[in-house]
Amino acid sequence: MSPSTVVTRFAPSPTGYLHLGHAMSALFAWRLAREAGGRFLLRLEDLDPARCRPEYAEAVLEDLAWLGLDWDGEVRIQSQHFDEYRAALEHLAERGLLYPCFCTRAEIAREVAAIGNAPHGVDGPLYPGTCRELDRASRERRIAAGEPYALRLDIARALAAVGARPVAEEADEPPFAVDPAPLFGDVVLARKDTPASYHLCVSHDDALQGVTLVTRAVDLKPAVHLHRLLQALFGWPAPRWRHHPLLMGPDGKRLAKRERSLTLRALRASGLSPAEVRAMAGFADDG
Secondary structure: OOOOOOEEEEOOOOOOOOEHHHHHHHHHHHHHHHHOOOEEEEEEOOOOOOOOOHHHHHHHHHHHHHHOOOOOOOOEEHHHHHHHHHHHHHHHHHOOOEEEEOOOHHHHHHHHHHHOOOOEEOOEEOOOOOOOOOOHHHHHHHHHOOOOOEEEEOHHHHHHHHOOOOEEOEOOOOOEEOOOHHHHOOOEEEOOOOOOOHHHHHHHHHHHOOOOEEEEEHHHOOHHHHHHHHHHHHOOOOOEEEEEOOOEOOOOOEOOOOOHHHEHHHHHHOOOOHHHHHHHOOOOOOO
């Protein structure tokens, strides 16, 4: 593959049927790759065993093919690669960049409330660092006792490990130095019920698959700060990013999987053609 080859990807989670917003994201990435003579990859991010279902995964392939999209190579299914993600977590742990967090969500909420003006990130109040300074003996004792825990990235140590803040490149914008600390704090990279987080897996897979241009909706733009840090920690190549606007529903709110009337399979059942659905997603056929 040429160093200048554009490689994009579409990576839905099979927790429901694809809707018109997914069509927009898929078409956005597919068009950019095809117009540049590059490659378009398909990945299923099925990390949540409680919500991801085989029938939804099968529907992703059927709906995209009906829409007129093709993809290059095999579909990567994340749940088949947990060993790779565990190895990445072990690498961070060996460098002292991960720590076990035994706090429940209720305990974190109580501590945040007690703080008062707790700093907020993209997902709400930042974790206050309760378990960060637990000594090794305490951690090992609690793990041996069977206490459930999550693995958090020590964001301050991670930033110190890479030295100067990594630089990210957003299409059509000047490069910028990332600053994930105020956005994510000590983010969770693994839980008992989810062996690896979206943030770790997407960064790992983009590097593994040679993705050069990450396209996704603008609501995920803050994640660039964290993903660029993870890439720097592992020495993974940095792609460029390009974020597109959200597609809104008739009520002016972002489309969600619960909007069953706007799923691709509901639109197909209503008699609409692939060309009509592509136009609804903002990608009318030329001519």
